[in-house]
Amino acid sequence: MAQDKESFRDSIGTITEEGKRNYIHPKKPKGKLYKYRTYVSWLLVAFLFAAPFIKINGNQFLLFNVLERKFNIFGFPFWPQDFYLLVISILTGIVFITLFTVVFGRIFCGWICPQTIFMEMVFRKIEYWIEGDRNKQIKLSKQKWNAEKIRKKGLKWSIFFLISFIIANVFLAYLIGGDVLISDILEGPAANLSTFINLVLFTLVFYFVFAWFREQVCIVVCPYGRLQGVLLDNKSINVAYDYKRGEGENGRKKFRKKENRQELGNGDCIDCMQCVNVCPTGIDIRNGTQLECVNCTACIDACDEVMIKTGFEPGLIRYASEDNIAKGEKFKFTPRIIAYSAVLSLLLSIFVVLLFLRNDVETNILRLPGQLYETKGDTISNIYTFKFINKTVNEIEDVTIRLISPEGSVTMVGGTYNVPKQELKEGTLFIKIAKDDLKKSKEKIELGVYSKGELINTTKTNFLGPKKINK
Ligand code: SF4
Numbered sequence: 339m340a341q342d343k344e345s346f347r348d349s350i351g352t353i354t355e356e357g358k359r360n361y362i363h364p365k366k367p368k369g370k371l372y373k374y375r376t377y378v379s380w381l382l383v384a385f386l387f388a389a390p391f392i393k394i395n396g397n398q399f400l401l402f403n404v405l406e407r408k409f410n411i412f413g414f415p416f417w418p419q420d421f422y423l424l425v426i427s428i429l430t431g432i433v434f435i436t437l438f439t440v441v442f443g444r445i446f447c448g449w450i451c452p453q454t455i456f457m458e459m460v461f462r463k464i465e466y467w468i469e470g471d472r473n474k475q476i477k478l479s480k481q482k483w484n485a486e487k488i489r490k491k492g493l494k495w496s497i498f499f500l501i502s503f504i505i506a507n508v509f510l511a512y513l514i515g516g517d518v519l520i521s522d523i524l525e526g527p528a529a530n531l532s533t534f535i536n537l538v539l540f541t542l543v544f545y546f547v548f549a550w551f552r553e554q555v556c557i558v559v560c561p562y563g564r565l566q567g568v569l570l571d572n573k574s575i576n577v578a579y580d581y582k583r584g585e586g587e588n589g590r591k592k593f594r595k596k597e598n599r600q601e602l603g604n605g606d607c608i609d610c611m612q613c614v615n616v617c618p619t620g621i622d623i624r625n626g627t628q629l630e631c632v633n634c635t636a637c638i639d640a641c642d643e644v645m646i647k648t649g650f651e652p653g654l655i656r657y658a659s660e661d662n663i664a665k666g667e668k669f670k671f672t673p674r675i676i677a678y679s680a681v682l683s684l685l686l687s688i689f690v691v692l693l694f695l696r697n698d699v700e701t702n703i704l705r706l707p708g709q710l711y712e713t714k715g716d717t718i719s720n721i722y723t724f725k726f727i728n729k730t731v732n733e734i735e736d737v738t739i740r741l742i743s744p745e746g747s748v749t750m751v752g753g754t755y756n757v758p759k760q761e762l763k764e765g766t767l768f769i770k771i772a773k774d775d776l777k778k779s780k781e782k783i784e785l786g787v788y789s790k791g792e793l794i795n796t797t798k799t800n801f802l803g804p805k806k807i808n809k
């Protein structure tokens with residue numbers, strides 16, 4: 339018997355005993371939380387679709403151009419030279435999600451994750467609209483291929499494909515930039531073959547995920563889902579079944595109007611299976627917190643409706659911690675939450691300080707590798723390569739480099755130059771310093787970068803001279 343109760347641990351709801359795919363047909367959710375989730379999903383879908391086309395100071399709001407190594411986060415451009423900032427922002431994000439999970443469980447998955455939002459709030463709604471609710475879907479999938487099935491499935495898959503194509507466009511806009519995507523589309527597939535190949539590939543991937551693979555992304559692929567086991571503790575708030583109330587002393591039992599369940603020792607769960615039927619990952623939350631649960635709250639709504647109809651208090655399934663259910667404890671700050679919060683505050687502070695200390699222009703001047711200094715009369719000359727990065731949204735004109743200390747001259751090969759916005763300029767320059775002004779054979783020198791005669795950036799490099807100068 340004990341083995342039976344634990345048998346849910348040996349299998350997942352999406353795979354049959356024969357190892358085949360068990361296609362889940364969840365009942366259409368309804369209720370207060372589902373309504374709130376719908377509103378949140380509208381906002382998030384609007385944000386996801388708009389973010390690659392919103393500009394702040396001329397910069398795309400969110401851009402992850404891996405190939406060209408250009409990243410914009412909230413309109414701040416990050417260059418490869420700002421990699422440390424990207425690392426800190428990723429670390430901050432990881433600590434934030436960890437802290438959030440320790441306190442609120444997997445709420446991110448059910449309410450914010452794009453996979454759940456698109457699956458439950460876009461594709462699933464279309465499925466309900468075309469095929470009807472759970473029972474009709476099951477009937478349709480079992481029936482032979484006739485005109486009705488071909489029409490419904492054909493229409494559903496066509497719409498799924500179209501939406502997958504739209505999502506693929508938006509996804510590509512995050513990777514190559516909204517402006518580039520629009521101009522590539524206007525120029526047509528022949529002129530931009532790689533963009534269109536990527537579009538087709540992404541469309542097929544999204545179609546595969548949302549039309550067939552579905553909730554298995556959360557169950558078998560998503561690393562965050564698999565981390566739950568180590569992140570959650572008895573104090574983490576989760577979608578949970580109140581087994582004390584639900585089972586009573588003598589377990590759950592079907593509802594009979596005139597029965598006094600308290601006297602019989604039965605709990606409030608009437609074993610109606612509504613919480614199971616509505617679950618998009620096919621689990622029974624009454625078995626406790628499980629890896630498959632994405633905290634979508636559909637079972638809370640379903641159970642609350644049953645509780646109200648049968649005259650019981652709602653909240654048999656609710657957001658609660660194990661300690662809240664087992665011992666009636668209220669939420670408390672644990673040492674783990676305090677430690678994570680301290681690390682998160684520290685990382686956030688470091689990130690903000692570094693973000694504001696970051697220069698809009700950046701100059702790197704390095705001696706040409708393998709080249710020795712040259713002596714010309716009383717002066718020593720070294721050859722350098724320079725890299726100037728303009729992270730601003732305006733062109734920087736008449737850029738020139740001069741020595742600040744010690745005294746000397748800089749000759750830029752090709753003269754002054756203009757650096758377009760968000761561009762990088764590379765070149766070669768010579769620095770000449772009088773022998774008498776050098777104190778060491780390897781001297782640290784400071785250079786200034788000027789635009790139209792105005793100092794905009796400073797940088798340091800080494801200058802080599804003859805050893806005999808050493809004293
Ligand atoms: S158990 Fe409840 S909250 Fe978890 S995935 Fe299923 S319906 Fe959603």
Ligand code: SF4
Pocket residue numbers: 579584606607608609610611612613614624640641642644654655
């Ligand atoms: S919906 Fe509520 S009452 Fe019905 S089986 Fe689930 S927990 Fe029990």
